[in-house]
Amino acid sequence: MEEQSYSPVECIDNDNLEKTNTPEAQLTETPKAKTKKSKWESESDNESNESESERRNSKKRRKKIHDSEIDEHSQPETSESTRRLKVPNEDSFNQSPSTRSISPIAEPINDMNISSTPSPAPESTTQSFVERIIKSAPAPLPPMLAGCRSVDNYEKLNRIEEGAYGVVFRARDKATGEVVALKKLKLDKEKNGFPITSLREVHTLLLAKHPNIVNVREIVVGETLTQIFIVMDFIEHDLKSLMEDMQVPFLQSEVKTIMLQLLSAVAMLHDNWIIHRDLKTSNLLLNNRGQIKVADFGLARKYGSPLGPMTELVVTLWYRAPELLLGTKKYSTAVDMWSVGCIFGELVNKEPLLPGRTEIDQLTKIFKLLGMPNEKIWPGFSKLPHAKNIPFIKQSHNTLRSRFPYLTENGFDLIAKLLTYDPSKRITAEEALKHPYFSESPLPKDPEMFPTWPSKGGGERRKSYTSPSAPNVAHGVEKLDEEDQTLLGSIFENQGGNDYGFRLKI
Known part of the structure; x- marks a missing residue:
């Protein structure tokens, strides 16, 4: 008699359908479901109570079913894939969904596992809300090698501002019509090739991809080697110009949202x-959807461990850390955290926290705010290069609390940790993100609920409404007849031939 062969799918359709209702098949469902559960969960309590004898009995039953299937189909040699499909053991759960849907035994096992798996505990409302504000950075894309396009592909609209390392323009992509920001690097006076500051900026912006860091689209060039532009997303506002036009400071909920986004971006930079x-x-930068974007990486650079010497002439004076003012050559991410503390204070009070005119004046303002440092609170302070040349301020107490009378205790604790003298004790960005200040009431505002303002960079202007003047009809009362005098103060006033005041149209 000619031997009949079966494909793996035919074996499932014919055999497993018959074995579904058999007692042996039902007995094998429970241990198989447990096997799958133990594979994805960590040390279940139910699995720890199963005895060794039950495991051996379950294994014997599976082997018995397997041997009977081989005899029934008269197949002396069965492939490994066929055995996996016939016997719903642990390996059957690793197959594709299309394969599992064919098996009538795998389906009830899956249903039983889904119902027996405990539902995950719901996360706290505060944590989920903060995570919605702080978005994780996307996975880095592989680098692409391509030639730079010409700046002629963009139409210049207006000039936004000029900084120390470039001039920013608003432009429109001629192909797509999208409005972008073009930053022209200042290379006219360079005699030693491409400046290292511009090279670091381009490299850092292309490397640091984060929802709260300005996105760089491409690098375009002009007709000469001195015309190099960085094409970035156009953002409507910068915080400094925006706060100057605001009548009142940001709400506490808005300050928390801005700080969370800023700390998230800084933490990503420091991790890299x-x-x-x-x-x-x-x-x-702040767009009209309440999202903060960190920009201007002209002074950014990579650092290593151990720390090497770096220039201390960095950071704008008002936001410069005291160790930089005192001439240290070795510093790390703590200088950024001091700047974050100054930004925090500026957001709360709507004015610069330490607006010094010179380096000495800046140090004086810091000492008057936080007290005079010493070796006890700042080990190594006296060994800094400029520590002996600064004037001694006879003030040992801290006046930071008086500058923020309406800040909560947690908010004051956060700014105090950001403005700590000792860089090694200064709070990090990762630690600041977990500070209880962001989980207390009021909670951070959803960025989508932020108000919008007219964009200076976009050429928008705030609408001004001219208030009407007061009516002067009282000056001509004696000239009115008796009928017109009876209409004074009503909506029918000045509807006659004489016009002694403003006319109200009906």
């Missing part, structure tokens, strides 16, 4: 061994 070295409100 990058120091910004110029964090300030004018370098923080």
